[in-house]
Amino acid sequence: xxxGRVFSGARPTGRQHLGNYLGAIKNYVALQDDYDCVYCIxxxxxxxxxxxxxxxxxxxxxxxxxxxxxxxRPLESIVFIQSNVPEVTELHTxxxxxxxxxxxxxxxxxxxKIRQQPHNINYGLVGYPVLxxxxxxLYKADTVPVGIDQAPHIEFxxxxxxxxxxxxxxxVLIEPQMKVIGTDGEQKMSKSLDNHIExxxxxxxxxxxxxxxxxxxxxxxxxDPGNPDICNVYSFHKIFSAPEEVQMVNVECRRAGIGCVxxxxxMARNLNTTLEPFRARRAELEENPDxxxxxxxxxxxxxxxxxxxxxxxxxxxxxxxx
Ligand code: SF4
Numbered sequence: 001x002x003x004g005r006v007f008s009g010a011r012p013t014g015r016q017h018l019g020n021y022l023g024a025i026k027n028y029v030a031l032q033d034d035y036d037c038v039y040c041i042x043x044x045x046x047x048x049x050x051x052x053x054x055x056x057x058x059x060x061x062x063x064x065x066x067x068x069x070x071x072x073r074p075l076e077s078i079v080f081i082q083s084n085v086p087e088v089t090e091l092h093t094x095x096x097x098x099x100x101x102x103x104x105x106x107x108x109x110x111x112x113k114i115r116q117q118p119h120n121i122n123y124g125l126v127g128y129p130v131l132x133x134x135x136x137x138l139y140k141a142d143t144v145p146v147g148i149d150q151a152p153h154i155e156f157x158x159x160x161x162x163x164x165x166x167x168x169x170x171x172v173l174i175e176p177q178m179k180v181i182g183t184d185g186e187q188k189m190s191k192s193l194d195n196h197i198e199x200x201x202x203x204x205x206x207x208x209x210x211x212x213x214x215x216x217x218x219x220x221x222x223x224d225p226g227n228p229d230i231c232n233v234y235s236f237h238k239i240f241s242a243p244e245e246v247q248m249v250n251v252e253c254r255r256a257g258i259g260c261v262x263x264x265x266x267m268a269r270n271l272n273t274t275l276e277p278f279r280a281r282r283a284e285l286e287e288n289p290d291x292x293x294x295x296x297x298x299x300x301x302x303x304x305x306x307x308x309x310x311x312x313x314x315x316x317x318x319x320x321x322x
Contacts, residue, residue, distance in 0.1 A: 006035040007141030007176070009042040009082065009132070014059035016066040017196035018271075022239065027145055027181040029071040037077040038139045038303065039067065041296075044082050044089070045131065048124040049117065064292050066199055069282035080299030082135065087307040091134040092127065094318060098163040099130050107152065133157040137173045138307045145181045154178040170317035172310070200282055203272040210236075210268040215260045216253075226253040226260070233260070233267055240270045 010024060031037055041060050050056070060081060072079060082088060104110060104126050113125055124131075136144055136157055144154055154176060161173045197209045213233050219226040228234035228250050237246050245266065252258035285292060315322065 002036050003034050004036070004142040005038065005140060006031050006143045006145060006179070007038045007040070007136045007139050008145055009040040009045070009135050010063070011046045012041050012043055012056060012060040012063050014055065014062045015198045015200055016063060016070075017198050018236075019196060020066075021070065021199055023147065024145075024181075025067060025070045025072075028067070031145060032073055032077055035143060037072075038141060038306075039072060039077055039079045040082050040135060040303075041080070042082045042135065044124075045128065048122060048128055049113070049120075060296075061289065061292060064296055065282060065285055068285055068292065068295065069278050070199070074295040074299065078139075078299045078302050079295055080303045081296055084296070084300035085138070085304045085307050087304065087311045088131070088134050088138050090311060091138050091314060092131045094314060095134055095137075095160055095164060096127055096130050098167050099127075099160055101126075103156075103159075104129060107156065109153070129153055129156045130160065133160045136176050137161060138310050139303065140174050140306065140310060141176055142174050143179050144176045145179045148180055151178060151180075168317040168319075170313075172313045172317045197271075199275060199278055203268075206272055206275070207265070207268040210264050210271065211261070213264065215264075219260065222259045223256050225256045228253045233264055236271065237263075237267050240274050241267060242270075245270070 008024070008028060010020075013020070016025060028037065028039055041063060043056060043060060046056065047053070064079065067079065068074065107129060109129070110126060114121055117125075132153060133156065144157075146154060155178075158175045161175045164173055165171055197206055201209065210233070215233055216226040216228070216231045218224065228237075231253070234249060234253070237249050241249070249258060249263055249266075253263065
């Protein structure tokens with residue numbers, strides 16, 4: 001018996017990196033044991049910030065490939081592309097009628113977007129949290145896994161659901177609960193900082209990336225003692241290395257018993273060992289690209305069955321002529 005239904009969406013950002021894995025994918029995989037999971041590649045959300053859509057299809061494919069290779073089980077969970085279930089845009093429109101504009105423009109995330117792209121403050125950007133609420137509620141998800149920094153978004157979704165249910169004297173939409181997930185390592189890597197390590201990178205590429213990682217800046221010479229507590233490499237040792245190796249690095253770094261080069265090589269080796277099964281599975285899936293698209297199409301079909309039922313209830317509650 002599953003505990004409820006989880007919904008989570010991610011923008012199609014192409015090949016996933018370690019930060020994506022630690023921040024989201026690893027949790028997606030684990031949640032499948034306890035919840036019905038609905039995982040969505042939110043291509044419509046991506047349109048609010050994309051300058052061009054020329055890589056959208058390929059990025060969607062690469063991301064789905066990484067999700068599947070990492071252990072998302074498509075027969076059990078629903079994996080699909082947001083725009084393949086058009087009911088979400090209808091629910092977005094209906095929910096926008098119970099959303100005060102000022103509430104949207106006051107959100108810190110909106111203000112941040114204005115700062116990031118002052119040349120493109122589009123209407124979709126303002127309504128982004130409403131579309132996000134539509135994503136969650138369309139599938140009657142009761143649980144949304146997020147990092148603690150995403151809490152205001154879920155609170156916004158909850159308030160919007162309350163407004164809708166109050167306005168139309170109904171309980172058709174479900175207020176989602178937030179499930180705070182660990183995002184260990186997520187903040188340490190990003191494509192924009194160009195310090196990311198792709199899950200699908202070769203062992204040699206991974207080693208090269210690890211060798212360029214920033215360490216304790218005060219440790220200039222090999223003989224300088226270091227402080228692992230402020231070193232990114234050590235953070236990754238804690239995730240990918242055996243406890244005795246973590247302990248060894250913790251002790252030896254502080255007394256200059258191990259140099260950063262050897263320390264990084266050790267971490268890269270452990271990281272590559274951890275990623276080996278993922279890479280093998282990815283290569284296998286890559287042999288049949290149509291299979292990945294079939295998974296996404298089948299996911300959309302199953303998602304749409306839920307979505308159509310919800311929309312029948314929503315239209316009825318609103319009083320739209322059938
Ligand atoms: S020895 Fe390892 S933990 Fe210490 S500063 Fe160098 S890379 Fe970081």
